[in-house]
Amino acid sequence: MESNDKSTEEKIKAAARKVFHTKGFAGAKTRDIAEEAGINLALLNYYFRSKEKLFEIVMFETMRDFFQSLASAFNNPETSFELKLSLVVDNYITLLSHEPEIPLFIMSEMRSNPTLLVEKMNIREVVINSVFGQQMKFMMAQKNIPEHKFVHLIMNFIGLTVFPFVARPIVKSIGNINDDQFNELMQERKTLIPLWVKAILDSM
Amino acid sequence: MESNDKSTEEKIKAAARKVFHTKGFAGAKTRDIAEEAGINLALLNYYFRSKEKLFEIVMFETMRDFFQSLASAFNNPETSFELKLSLVVDNYITLLSHEPEIPLFIMSEMRSNPTLLVEKMNIREVVINSVFGQQMKFMMAQKNIPEHKFVHLIMNFIGLTVFPFVARPIVKSIGNINDDQFNELMQERKTLIPLWVKAILDSM
DNA sequence: TTTTGATTTAATCGTTTGTTTAAATCAAAA
């Protein structure tokens, strides 16, 4: 009973994750999720009280997946700034190669829910107070780069990594490539992005 | 009569643009649009046949705005590669400072409509066959940069420019800044991004 | 076996939402 419980609940959650990620909250219909999970519509409301409740769970777990790999890699005190850079890029591209819809999903839903989601997991703390953040500020001080450029560099770093997944249809069109070739390009970026970030740093 | 026609039709289209841009197709309700336009609900179907039809018009005009400034700047044969780079970045950041929701809107709707929209305005032609594209390939040849890196460079260039607007809530949170300060940062990027792109090119 | 509580289903309810209809209003032409 218990094992089947978990299985059904997980099955619904996995289906909800898939449908919410690809269609967004407003575009996802409870009947779509039920069909995707292979269950009756009423089961969805039996396990989770409502569409909203189910969505909150999916959103929370998605953001956890998305920011947790960042946070853990950012706070390893053993590794150098350069190594952490490579590790984070590697983690992200690996994660997004399996679930490429995550960034667009998060950004889209944030536009409807501007403050609430950002505050829940306070990204500012994760980024600024992390070992990585401190190492980066130290390096900027060494190179006489003004403090306010910190945000620019974070934007560049995350943008170079995440943007291709957000703009995947356009990228595939411009490069005239399929999904496999797109993933190959992203694998290449694991080594290229750290080089580019360093080049940007040196140019400032 | 005629002048009032146009005025009402434009008023509806402007309202639709605003609501579609911020809520997406599925999240936008025809009643929201009617209220935003200050008109009766039935008027929407009187001027435009349906929600879908109205959406198609908004989407077409939005993509035209978004890619046309690109295309025209890309195909000026007078300007050098470096100057074109600066002009395109400047155009884009100016446009997006006024309508920051456009990129997220386009990307979100593409996920529901993968092929149709990309094919309509064939971005590949605009980018690859443009003077800018040819100048870039020439420069890459001079620097012995392998051809397949072309897509990487385009991703970097557009990503550095567009991504901050897509991730605006997160950027504002990380930088602990308000909308005005965000726009200031974007103004700075008008001069910074061309420098960074050159730094990236030199590192390859 | 019978009982009990959890799980699953079919059917339906009430609201939202896109669209239509029929009538009212208005501005210009006759």
Next chain:
DNA sequence: TTTTGATTTAAACAAACGATTAAATCAAAA
């Protein structure tokens, strides 16, 4: 002024959708 056609509105329809209900099923405990 009357007429005509375009414009606008109030009201309602029909389908989609989120949620609930009541009954059926099933697995384990008594």
